[in-house]
Amino acid sequence: MGPCCPLHTLTAALAVAADAGAPYVTVAPGGVCPVVFSSDAGETFPIVVPSSVTLAGDDGGCATIDFDSPDGGVAVSLLGQSSIEGFTIEPALPDAAYVGIACDTGTDGSSPLPAYIQDCVLRGGSVATKTFPGISTPSSCSCLLELSGTSVHGFGTGVQIYWPAGFQTVVVTHCDISGNSVGLELWAPQGATPTLLGPSTWVHDNVGDQIDVDTGPAGGWTLTGAWIPWSSCSTPLIVSGYKPGYGIRAGSSNPTVTIGDVQFPDGEPIEGTDYGCSTSCGSQVAIDDPCDGGFDGG
Numbered sequence: 001m002g003p004c005c006p007l008h009t010l011t012a013a014l015a016v017a018a019d020a021g022a023p024y025v026t027v028a029p030g031g032v033c034p035v036v037f038s039s040d041a042g043e044t045f046p047i048v049v050p051s052s053v054t055l056a057g058d059d060g061g062c063a064t065i066d067f068d069s070p071d072g073g074v075a076v077s078l079l080g081q082s083s084i085e086g087f088t089i090e091p092a093l094p095d096a097a098y099v100g101i102a103c104d105t106g107t108d109g110s111s112p113l114p115a116y117i118q119d120c121v122l123r124g125g126s127v128a129t130k131t132f133p134g135i136s137t138p139s140s141c142s143c144l145l146e147l148s149g150t151s152v153h154g155f156g157t158g159v160q161i162y163w164p165a166g167f168q169t170v171v172v173t174h175c176d177i178s179g180n181s182v183g184l185e186l187w188a189p190q191g192a193t194p195t196l197l198g199p200s201t202w203v204h205d206n207v208g209d210q211i212d213v214d215t216g217p218a219g220g221w222t223l224t225g226a227w228i229p230w231s232s233c234s235t236p237l238i239v240s241g242y243k244p245g246y247g248i249r250a251g252s253s254n255p256t257v258t259i260g261d262v263q264f265p266d267g268e269p270i271e272g273t274d275y276g277c278s279t280s281c282g283s284q285v286a287i288d289d290p291c292d293g294g295f296d297g298g
Contacts, residue, residue, distance in 0.1 A: 009042040010055065018050035026056045033062035038092065039069055046074040046102070049082040057086030068092035074099045078143075080113035090123040100134040100155070103143035114144040124154030130181060133160040151176040158206065163188040168195055175201045178241070183210040190216030198237035199226035205241035214251025223248065225261030240265045
């Protein structure tokens with residue numbers, strides 16, 4: 001909550017925030033680093049961030065959620081218009097199977113509500129034992145997710161996004177998604193044509209495909225970085241480290257995949273090879289932006 005209302009667990013503080021209508025729960029390390037939150041320390045999983053509440057770690061990266069539930073499950077659940085920022089989320093045991101953050105925001109009556117993940121680090125464990133995603137918007141739920149400044153490593157799927165009907169753009173910016181079985185999984189319903197806006201996001205060195213794309217019939221995705229309006233340069237989406245898998249693989253429903261402002265440092269995005277785009281990909285526009293000056297993963 002704040003210095004006026006110190007509490008020892010996130011579970012308790014978030015419950016008080018929900019009852020009081022307080023907008024923030026903030027971790028105050030008090031000179032201790034890391035500050036570990038676990039069931040042994042009194043937390044109840046999943047840690048639920050209520051609607052319109054921000055759960056904020058400290059600027060020094062000390063706030064750590066240590067998932068130690070013996071039954072698996074979800075570490076953090078985000079409800080409507082909630083946020084989490086500045087946390088490390090990791091398993092207590094290296095082979096624990098769990099979802100780092102799940103998003104189920106509900107709707108305002110017609111459209112999904114947003115949730116925000118910013119400046120977090122999510123760690124799984126041995127990829128060979130992982131089937132769960134690091135960050136997930138389940139198909140049975142409604143969530144307009146915005147993800148920024150976050151790294152996801154060591155899960156079955158790094159980030160799994162089911163596109164919410166009624167919105168055209170999903171934002172994943174300045175993120176590092178690597179070391180998972182699959183990096184980024186995108187799905188949209190029949191006839192939908194959403195856009196993934198991924199400026200300065202690096203999807204790389206995942207075990208299989210870097211990005212898997214699928215839709216219902218007659219659907220498709222556009223994957224793009226972002227042009228800087230006042231210059232001729234862009235902040236591209238970077239896809240690398242994909243051999244022997246695909247950089248971008250279109251699923252069995254044969255969706256159209258349009259690519260723009262995307263860099264493929266490992267080779268040209270040629271269809272039907274062991275890199276670039278799979279044979280069922282649609283139109284492609286690969287941008288090798290000379291203004292970018294390389295990508296540092298930040």
